[in-house]
Amino acid sequence: MRCLVTGATGYIGGRLAPRLLAEGHQVRCLARKAGRLRDVPWAARAEVAEGDLRKPETLPAAFADVDVAYYLVHSLGQADFEAADREAATHFAAAAAAAGVRRVVYLGGPEPAAGGEVPSPHLRSRAEVARILLAGEVPTVVLRAAVIIGSGSASFEMLRYLTERLPAMVTPRWVRNRIQPIAVRDVLRYLVGCATLPPEVDRAFDIGGPDVLTFREMMQRYAQVAGLRRRIIVPVRPLTPALSSHWVGLITPVPNAIARPLVESLIHEAVAHEHDIARWLPDPPGGLTGFDDAVALALTKVRDAQVETRWSNASGPDAPAEPLPSDPDWSGGTVYTDVREREVDAPPGALWRVIEGVGGEHGWYSFPLAWSVRGWLDRLVGGVGLRRGRRDPHHLQIGEALDFWRVEEIVPGELLRLRAEMRLPGRAWLELRAEPAGEGRSRYVQRAVFLPRGLPGHLYWHSVAPFHAVIFGGMARNIAGHAPTR
Numbered sequence: 001m002r003c004l005v006t007g008a009t010g011y012i013g014g015r016l017a018p019r020l021l022a023e024g025h026q027v028r029c030l031a032r033k034a035g036r037l038r039d040v041p042w043a044a045r046a047e048v049a050e051g052d053l054r055k056p057e058t059l060p061a062a063f064a065d066v067d068v069a070y071y072l073v074h075s076l077g078q079a080d081f082e083a084a085d086r087e088a089a090t091h092f093a094a095a096a097a098a099a100g101v102r103r104v105v106y107l108g109g110p111e112p113a114a115g116g117e118v119p120s121p122h123l124r125s126r127a128e129v130a131r132i133l134l135a136g137e138v139p140t141v142v143l144r145a146a147v148i149i150g151s152g153s154a155s156f157e158m159l160r161y162l163t164e165r166l167p168a169m170v171t172p173r174w175v176r177n178r179i180q181p182i183a184v185r186d187v188l189r190y191l192v193g194c195a196t197l198p199p200e201v202d203r204a205f206d207i208g209g210p211d212v213l214t215f216r217e218m219m220q221r222y223a224q225v226a227g228l229r230r231r232i233i234v235p236v237r238p239l240t241p242a243l244s245s246h247w248v249g250l251i252t253p254v255p256n257a258i259a260r261p262l263v264e265s266l267i268h269e270a271v272a273h274e275h276d277i278a279r280w281l282p283d284p285p286g287g288l289t290g291f292d293d294a295v296a297l298a299l300t301k302v303r304d305a306q307v308e309t310r311w312s313n314a315s316g317p318d319a320p321a322e323p324l325p326s327d328p329d330w331s332g333g334t335v336y337t338d339v340r341e342r343e344v345d346a347p348p349g350a351l352w353r354v355i356e357g358v359g360g361e362h363g364w365y366s367f368p369l370a371w372s373v374r375g376w377l378d379r380l381v382g383g384v385g386l387r388r389g390r391r392d393p394h395h396l397q398i399g400e401a402l403d404f405w406r407v408e409e410i411v412p413g414e415l416l417r418l419r420a421e422m423r424l425p426g427r428a429w430l431e432l433r434a435e436p437a438g439e440g441r442s443r444y445v446q447r448a449v450f451l452p453r454g455l456p457g458h459l460y461w462h463s464v465a466p467f468h469a470v471i472f473g474g475m476a477r478n479i480a481g482h483a484p485t486r
Contacts, residue, residue: 001195002026002065004101009036009399011153012187013106015072016311017463018042029396031061039397039410042283051197052090053202055096063099071106071133074125076258082125089129093136104140105194106133107187110206110270111144120259123268130204141194142204143187146270147218149209149294151183151301151390152189152265152310154254154262161252163219163259172244174236174266175216178265180208183294188230193281201280207274211291215266218291224452226293242425249379254311305392312388312401336461338448338468340476344485350435352413353394354482355444358432359402365482370467374422378404383423409438425458426450432479444480447473 003020007013008029020027020041028047031037037048051058053073063069071092075084096104109126130142147155162169190207214223214235223231245260252259289297301307336469344351354400358364364371386403396407396416405418413434415485420428434447448468 002028003195004028004030004049004062004066004069006070007074010072010313011309012148012184012191013070013072014040014313015184015188015327016072016191017046019188021045022125023192023195025195028062028066030059039399041336045451053091054084055423056091059091059095060099063095063101065103068100068103068105069138070191071098071099071104074129075453076122076261078257081261082121082128085125085129086132089132093133096430097137100198101138103197103388104133104138105191105193106130106140106142107191108142108144108204109265110146110268111204111273112235120264120267121145122260122265131303134202134204137179138203141197141201141326143194143223144204144206144272145178145182145187146208146272147181148184148187149181149298150187151298151307151330153184154311155181156249156257156298157311158254158259158262159215159218159222159250161376163222163231163249164226164228165251165473166231167229167242171233171235172245173218173235174263175233176213176214177266178212178269178271179218179266180210180212181218181291182207182273183289183297185294185297186288189284190277190281195475197280205277206274207277208272209288209294210292212271213291221291222295225292227298253385253389255384256382258311260267260338272479279452285441305394307391310388310391310401312384313399314393334452334458336452338452340446340472340474342436344442344444344480346442346485347440348434348436350485351442351444351480351483354462354479355416355432355434356396356410356412357394358416358479360393362393364475365404367471370471375404378422386422424450424457425454425460426452442483444476444483446472446476446479474483 005013005020007018009031017027017029018041028049029037029050030051032050034048034050037043038089042206049062051062053059069092069145071089075081076089078084106129108130109123113128133140134142149156156247186209187207209225216235219231219233231234245256245263248254248263249256250258254262254330257294315464371386379385384404388401390402391400396402396410398407398410402408406421407416407418409417410417410427416432418430429448429449431449435443435445437443444472450461452461
């Protein structure tokens with residue numbers, strides 16, 4: 001079948017596409033910018049169509065001749081994500097119907113129990129998207145999953161960092177709520193299987209793993225699997241979801257803008273009410289993956305640096321891309337730059353390995369305290385901070401997150417261009433280059449570029465300019481010095 005995967009730059013979509021290809025399906029991915037999928041390992045075997053679900057005029061070509069369309073996008077983290085998701089789902093359903101698509105598949109959230117608390121905005125939006133797609137003309141399957149356990153998922157990162165960093169903690173009451181987590185491998189198995197369901201299947205299904213646990217029990221079980229001491233967890237009443245999200249944002253890499261809707265969803269019990277999906281897609285031999293096994297598998301992937309995708313892979317629709325800092329004719333008014341060059345007594349390949357390894361555990365090669373403070377300040381104003389780290393300690397792909405940067409361009413062996421995603425009164429890029437200098441030597445070229453937005457932008461640049469000699473100068477000197485001479 002020809003499958004259209006939306007959200008292929010995200011956590012689930014980036015894992016589903018190669019699995020559909022492995023099953024022999026043809027895969028077309030819808031992306032706002034085709035280049036975002038250029039470096040993924042399976043890119044050469046898939047087709048990429050440029051389009052935006054919020055711009056219906058861009059969709060007909062992407063949906064043409066498609067048999068199965070997967071809706072795997074969400075606008076979590078945006079100011080008005082409910083309106084954005086409503087608009088995107090409406091356009092998706094209309095485009096699928098117009099193109100004669102035979103099946104729509106949507107991965108949504110759990111259905112809150114009837115008569116319970118008012119649904120959180122996150123769950124309310126997921127339920128609304130499900131209703132829009134089910135009301136469309138195309139037979140639709142909605143898979144309702146609670147917490148997904150897998151390396152790189154936002155829910156797993158929350159669980160992991162809270163448990164590892166806090167041997168004792170005061171927690172909100174929702175840690176006592178029951179949850180039925182599911183391993184990411186089982187979610188992907190269901191998604192792949194839905195491609196071949198008969199057309200009369202037009203409904204929602206609850207999906208969950210074999211264990212029903214409270215979040216508190218999940219933290220204790222995680223600690224046991226990870227070889228940590230039993231955690232001291234004391235639930236208290238005063239910690240509201242808003243306060244809890246700040247607490248999660250402080251401890252984990254997940255920023256407040258994403259942590260808050262996730263935390264608000266945890267005030268509801270999320271337990272599967274049925275397992276009807278097994279009628280069409282039976283459980284695998286040995287059953288679905290248990291919580292402990294899912295955690296062990298995820299930790300192995302993290303330890304071995306084999307994380308396929310991460311929650312931070314996806315970037316928002318407002319991510320700036322033009323003009324690029326390398327454009328010869330820069331437009332847009334004042335541009336501030338800081339350029340540093342160093343001769344390196346090492347070949348370009350050795351210098352490049354240091355460049356491609358920046359960030360994450362390797363750090364930024366200058367004044368670590370200053371980088372840490374900048375990350376903390378960004379978190380305080382709702383930004384992503386430095387804790388997103390990197391997916392792989394040695395290799396980067398275009399479009400992936402790197403601390404509070406996003407990889408905007410990478411030319412292996414030559415250029416790494418990063419776009420800033422911290423909160424700034426303007427737009428910023430950082431370019432790192434390795435250039436040959438003859439006789440086994442190379443030249444390191446580092447360029448920081450800032451486009452100020454209004455008076456605050458100009459004031460910001462001039463206020464930090466005195467520190468550039470220390471931060472950017474030290475960075476250039478140390479990166480050049482870390483390149484091995486042989």
